[in-house]
Amino acid sequence: MCAAMRPGAPRIKVKTPIVEMDGDEMTRVIWALIKERLIEPHVDVRLERYDLGLPERDRTDDLVTVQAAEAIKRWGVGVKCATITPNEDRVVEYKLKQAWPSPNATIRAIVDGTVFRRPIVVRNVPPMVRSWARPITIGRHAYGDMYKSVEMRIRQPGKVELVFTPDDGSPPQRGVVHEFTASGIVRGTHNLDASIRSFARACIQMALSEKEDLWFSGKDTIVKIYHGAFREIFRQETDARKADFEKAGITYSYLLIDDAVARAIRSPGGFLWALMNYDGDVMSDMIAAGFGSLGLMTSVLVSPDGHFEYEAAHGTVQRHYYEHLKGRPTSTNSTATIFAWTGALAKRGELDGTPEVTRFAKALEQSVIDTIESGTVTKDLAAICQPPVAGHVTTEGFIGAVAERLATRVGQMAGAR
Numbered sequence: 001m002c003a004a005m006r007p008g009a010p011r012i013k014v015k016t017p018i019v020e021m022d023g024d025e026m027t028r029v030i031w032a033l034i035k036e037r038l039i040e041p042h043v044d045v046r047l048e049r050y051d052l053g054l055p056e057r058d059r060t061d062d063l064v065t066v067q068a069a070e071a072i073k074r075w076g077v078g079v080k081c082a083t084i085t086p087n088e089d090r091v092v093e094y095k096l097k098q099a100w101p102s103p104n105a106t107i108r109a110i111v112d113g114t115v116f117r118r119p120i121v122v123r124n125v126p127p128m129v130r131s132w133a134r135p136i137t138i139g140r141h142a143y144g145d146m147y148k149s150v151e152m153r154i155r156q157p158g159k160v161e162l163v164f165t166p167d168d169g170s171p172p173q174r175g176v177v178h179e180f181t182a183s184g185i186v187r188g189t190h191n192l193d194a195s196i197r198s199f200a201r202a203c204i205q206m207a208l209s210e211k212e213d214l215w216f217s218g219k220d221t222i223v224k225i226y227h228g229a230f231r232e233i234f235r236q237e238t239d240a241r242k243a244d245f246e247k248a249g250i251t252y253s254y255l256l257i258d259d260a261v262a263r264a265i266r267s268p269g270g271f272l273w274a275l276m277n278y279d280g281d282v283m284s285d286m287i288a289a290g291f292g293s294l295g296l297m298t299s300v301l302v303s304p305d306g307h308f309e310y311e312a313a314h315g316t317v318q319r320h321y322y323e324h325l326k327g328r329p330t331s332t333n334s335t336a337t338i339f340a341w342t343g344a345l346a347k348r349g350e351l352d353g354t355p356e357v358t359r360f361a362k363a364l365e366q367s368v369i370d371t372i373e374s375g376t377v378t379k380d381l382a383a384i385c386q387p388p389v390a391g392h393v394t395t396e397g398f399i400g401a402v403a404e405r406l407a408t409r410v411g412q413m414a415g416a417r
């Protein structure tokens with residue numbers, strides 16, 4: 001019998017509601033199992049639930065996504081299941097009124113934040129880089145640079161200029177990009193101080209919350225104004241929080257990006273690496289692959305005013321869902337989705353001043369890690385475990401094994417109280 005269900009072992013109470021956003025396909029299946037087997041038996045939490053599953057988004061003309069985002073701003077902490085971003089195939093498959101936008105993009109636009117990606121480190125899934133003992137978190141700026149650039153193909157000799165025309169009628173500012181004597185290419189990019197500042201604040205908030213050193217890297221020796229502005233805004237914002245950095249026992253460093261790359265590879269991990277849009281795009285895939293599996297990568301949206309939304313970095317695992325629909329056994333890794341729940345619970349405990357909630361979240365995380373480290377793993381990890389494992393468990397088998405370990409741990413916690 002589950003220890004927490006024994007008379008005298010009441011469920012752990014969470015003071016403030018958590019915004020729950022359900023989703024699609026295989027992750028929706030996992031979501032229900034996690035709630036039923038891992039959360040509800042042990043935790044008494046009011047979940048303000050929004051169903052972001054595609055049928056409900058379509059039924060509400062996507063209003064439900066907006067309502068969920070507003071709820072995150074109201075309550076401060078949300079946990080989200082992976083959702084389908086519909087393309088033309090999905091419009092047909094789900095008979096949609098239209099191809100609704102990505103829920104993550106909608107939520108990000110309303111909550112205003114930065115996305116951090118963080119690998120879950122387990123002993124028997126060795127990182128490709130031997131020195132990485134602790135996770136490396138990437139904070140990627142998600143505005144501007146090459147993703148909003150204007151480019152041109154130059155096919156004949158001529159001059160390319162940058163021209164800024166002030167709205168107030170004062171004289172334009174000009175700079176020659178290049179005097180072409182033959183064919184070539186040209187590109188213009190921009191960014192906004194306010195967006196960079198909001199990014200810097202979100203990174204600082206995250207570094208303080210996780211108590212991890214913060215790095216920011218660029219190439220301001222070459223791109224003196226553009227990258228220089230990022231460096232300067234990060235300097236201003238970190239200077240303003242100097243006392244908080246000292247209190248948390250962490251540091252801020254600006255590093256040239258080539259130096260940072262070399263240091264990251266030699267480092268033991270355990271830091272937050274803030275990167276400009278393109279650098280973050282490239283490095284987050286490098287870090288994800290370096291740490292092992294998509295099923296072990298979590299993602300959190302942090303707003304500058306301290307709102308948090310937790311999710312797995314992977315999608316709805318469509319291929320597994322179609323197997324599941326055919327009644328075949330699946331072996332989908334629920335680790336990152338469980339960690340989305342523990343991230344939200346631990347943060348709620350921290351914000352509410354209820355350490356027992358945070359302790360429960362850590363107990364659940366440890367139960368997952370112990371399960372994997374004991375060799376009970378899903379198929380994605382079975383292929384890369386060291387030492388190798390004999391086989392793999394099903395989706396339900398994995399969650400069941402975690403539930404057993406968790407019940408024991410919670411029983412011990414209740415006994416110790």
Ligand code: NAP
Pocket residue numbers: 081082083084085086104294295311312313314315316317318319320331332333334380
């Ligand atoms: P995906 O769901 O991330 O899955 C791609 C492949 O990666 C899977 O087929 C599976 O490989 C492996 N994989 C991912 N997560 C896994 C897990 N937890 N356990 C085991 N294997 C895992 O990406 P997708 O299939 O390209 O996208 C499906 C849907 O997800 C799309 O509609 C997309 O819009 C949506 N999506 C949502 C989010 C989000 O909500 N944050 C993010 C990305 C994509 P094998 O097939 O080899 O087993």
Ligand code: MG
Pocket residue numbers: 281282285
């Ligand atoms: Mg990428």
